[in-house]
Amino acid sequence: MVGIGCLGEYIAEYTNWPAGWTQEQKHRLGRGSLILLIIGIGAGLVSLMQTNGLSGEVIGSLGDKAEESGAKATLALGTSDKAVATSEHALSQSSKAEGEASSASVLAQNARRDVKVLGSDLISLQGQARYLSAKLTDANRKADEELKARLTLEAQLINVEVCKAS
Numbered sequence: 001m002v003g004i005g006c007l008g009e010y011i012a013e014y015t016n017w018p019a020g021w022t023q024e025q026k027h028r029l030g031r032g033s034l035i036l037l038i039i040g041i042g043a044g045l046v047s048l049m050q051t052n053g054l055s056g057e058v059i060g061s062l063g064d065k066a067e068e069s070g071a072k073a074t075l076a077l078g079t080s081d082k083a084v085a086t087s088e089h090a091l092s093q094s095s096k097a098e099g100e101a102s103s104a105s106v107l108a109q110n111a112r113r114d115v116k117v118l119g120s121d122l123i124s125l126q127g128q129a130r131y132l133s134a135k136l137t138d139a140n141r142k143a144d145e146e147l148k149a150r151l152t153l154e155a156q157l158i159n160v161e162v163c164k165a166s
Contacts, residue, residue, distance in 0.1 A: 001040030008033025013153070023161075030157075034150055041143045048136050055132055059125045066118040073111035080104040 011017060012030035021029075083101035 001036055001043065003040075005033045005035075005037030005040055008036065009150075013157075027157075034154075037150070038147070041146065045136075045139060045143065048132070048139055052129070052132050052136055055125065055129050059122065059129055062118060062122045062125055066115065066122055069111060069114045069118050073108065073115050076104065076108040076111045080108045 008029055012026045012033060080101070083097070083104040086097050086101070
């Protein structure tokens, strides 16, 4: 939509095409193109805001998963500590307790690894959220600049038309 609006603006302001069009017809084309341009920029900004919202939800979800994994790691560490204490006490009597301690230790290591992976994913998503936020700010700035430039061009066009009329 933005591209079509820009093309219409270009045709209305800088070309003699289509041949035989009056200034009024070109003015209407320019106005219609401006409206299309504004709608396109607005739709782009809305999309960008929705994307930013979705990335925030993903970050929140990963935070919840990291918290859940941390709780599991804590639980696994607690289980591991109990298993180690039990195995020291019953070392001479039970090889079964030794196997449980080893299993709990593997669970704790896996949980620690999962927490580290989720932590790096969370950091990466936070970086992406900062990037998207910067992109949104840049898009807003560009939209403001384009609107100011369009208003300036319209004011100049009106001044030219007023001068021609008088």
